[in-house]
């Protein structure tokens with residue numbers, strides 16, 4: 032199958048590209064390299080399958096022609112402005128990339144008569160601040176985003192349903208929990224696992240925002256790309272949570288990373304980030320029923336992998352003649 036991955040040079044997108052090539056698909060990547068990098072695609076290049084890279088902004092009108100020329104059967108749409116903080120500062124830019132850019136992707140998919148779009152929705156921002164009784168949150172909960180980023184990602188769900196209705200373009204929207212894995216940028220706002228791993232690997236003090244009792248649903252990137260792969264042929268017309276359903280406090284996450292790195296250095300607590308959710312976890316029942324998906328990587332295994340990558344990066348940065 033020919034497939035197209037927007038945001039394929041990013042953290043999750045590049046791991047998805049590895050997976051799709053390993054499955055034998057011909058993969059087209061569209062990415063403007065604003066937060067992604069060609070280095071993320073090095074393992075995919077080494078795999079030696081059919082891979083083409085197009086450096087293009089998804090807002091560009093040429094995207095439609097490109098999709099028509101390449102005629103993918105399935106489009107995996109992951110390119111996004113994915114910072115909540117930047118969406119608060121620049122809501123118009125956020126909407127241009129996440130709403131207008133997504134419409135370009137849908138227009139291209141429609142014009143190319145693609146079979147399906149699989150969309151990276153955001154489970155952490157879609158459902159707002161759930162009551163304790165609603166955790167883990169199911170897809171039936173009302174959508175109530177609390178940031179421009181959450182609103183722009185949620186707006187695309189309406190367009191996906193509209194294109195399915197009007198043009199028969201199928202979709203599955205995957206509401207992702209807090210995704211983590213070795214390629215995640217430790218400086219990005221979402222990457223608390225990568226951030227703690229980098230601190231422990233480099234012998235620096237870790238900083239916990241707030242009291243550390245806020246909870247998140249940490250799901251490992253390999254498990255997430257497995258859900259994307261399954262969604263190419265299953266879960267049509269559905270919003271599907273991709274999370275573990277388990278709440279882990281940020282303090283417990285820190286303890287897990289510190290134990291894996293044999294560090295006994297206590298963390299420092301900083302002020303809580305304004306607007307941060309108190310509790311978050313996504314119920315994965317629908318994913319089990321409709322995608323046959325379940326997460327299989329334990330937090331301890333996932334943290335080991337992230338820490339090993341952080342240790343390798345710290346080692347490489349400290350080699351003589353290398354910039355740190």
Ligand SMILES: NC(=O)c1ccc[n+]([C@@H]2O[C@H](COP(=O)([O-])OP(=O)(O)OC[C@H]3O[C@@H](n4cnc5c(N)ncnc54)[C@H](O)[C@@H]3O)[C@@H](O)[C@H]2O)c1
Nearest residue numbers: 038040041042043063064065066067088089110111151210
């Ligand atoms: N990481 C998470 O925990 C998480 C959680 C929920 C949802 N998501 C969603 O998953 C997707 C991937 O996230 P990620 O963590 O891999 O982020 P990322 O920033 O690593 O990847 C996004 C990719 O999109 C590219 N991109 C950004 N704007 C673009 C544009 N205008 N045109 C073309 N390419 C553009 C970037 O260069 C980057 O390669 C995003 O849609 C994000 O909203 C991520």
